[in-house]
Amino acid sequence: MNVFESVRDAVTARQAAEAFGIRVNRSGMACCPFHDDKHPSMKLDKRFHCFGCQDDGDAIDFTAKFFDLSKKDAAEKLADTFGIVYENTGFRPRDRPPKPKVSPAQEYRQAEERCFRVYCDYAHLLQKWKEAFAPKSPDEVWDDRFVEACQRLDYIEYVLDEIFLSGTIKDRAEFVKTHGEEVINLERRIFKLTAGRTGGGIEGGQGDRAEPAHPEAKPRHRLDARAL
Ligand SMILES: [Zn+2]
Incomplete structure (x- = not known):
């Protein structure tokens, strides 16, 4: 699988957002970093959707927008952040979830x-x-x-x-x-x-x-x- 497929398979929009410091509450809602959001209006799960500015996408879209990167650079940044292997052959999903739970x-x-x-x-x-x-x-x-x-x-x-x-x-x-x-x-x-x-x-x-x-x-x- 290429970097896009590998990253989409392994990382949810929510995991990406949390890795970059966005605080997601128990209902999976967060303050949207893409508009001036005072109350959480972005829902994050496998994908993200903002009910305020209507922004929407997957982990790669989120990362690209958050850091102002191309989709490819965003996918590579996520692969790097989460330690995802993305060779064309021999891709193995990691045995454990990307981020261990921290106290x-x-x-x-x-x-x-x-x-x-x-x-x-x-x-x-x-x-x-x-x-x-x-x-x-x-x-x-x-x-x-x-x-x-x-x-x-x-x-x-x-x-x-x-x-x-x-x-x-x-x-x-x-x-x-x-x-x-x-x-x-x-x-x-x-x-x-x-x-x-x-x-x-x-x-x-x-x-x-x-x-x-x-x-x-x-x-x-x-x-x-x-x-x-
Ligand atoms: Zn928004």
């Missing part, structure tokens, strides 16, 4: 590690932007990336130092609990900026200015250092 404690630890990793990646990106896109003369129009770095870097470094490195478990848990959506949005954006595009990378031209697929899908919880 709530492990789940929390993974969420915290992920949150920390995403904030570290974002801090590095902002540090690079602050240097690479600093205005060269007083009348130069400021690059958006330089502005973002100036506005956000202090706060992101504050979070890393004061909450993740020297905070208590309670501080970290509270932060992880309340910033899940921001972490997902940041992770997706960083993925697109650093790996998702040809000619991407932070020194690239216009091509690396990733925007969410839907204008209304922009992160809703943008934090400002001054708000603290």
Whole structure:
């Protein structure tokens, strides 16, 4: 079987979404990442369907849209994420389900590690932007990336130092609990900026200015250092 068939056989839309950090409730509903969804209106099972924006498809469609990838790249990403073998001959489904069940404690630890990793990646990106896109003369129009770095870097470094490195478990848990959506949005954006595009990378031209697929899908919880 080729990569499409193998992945469709092995991974449901729900498993894919959960692997990428979407929280699916007991009824199989989640907040749709493809429109500004405040109450869960996406049903996830083998396929997904959003009753809000009518988006619909299988695990590959979900992944392609979520990371802004081609169908083939999305299928390969899923094969990679779930360890699926997809040679044309000799394909054997895995003996065990793609993802082992994790305990709530492990789940929390993974969420915290992920949150920390995403904030570290974002801090590095902002540090690079602050240097690479600093205005060269007083009348130069400021690059958006330089502005973002100036506005956000202090706060992101504050979070890393004061909450993740020297905070208590309670501080970290509270932060992880309340910033899940921001972490997902940041992770997706960083993925697109650093790996998702040809000619991407932070020194690239216009091509690396990733925007969410839907204008209304922009992160809703943008934090400002001054708000603290
Ligand atoms: Zn939707």
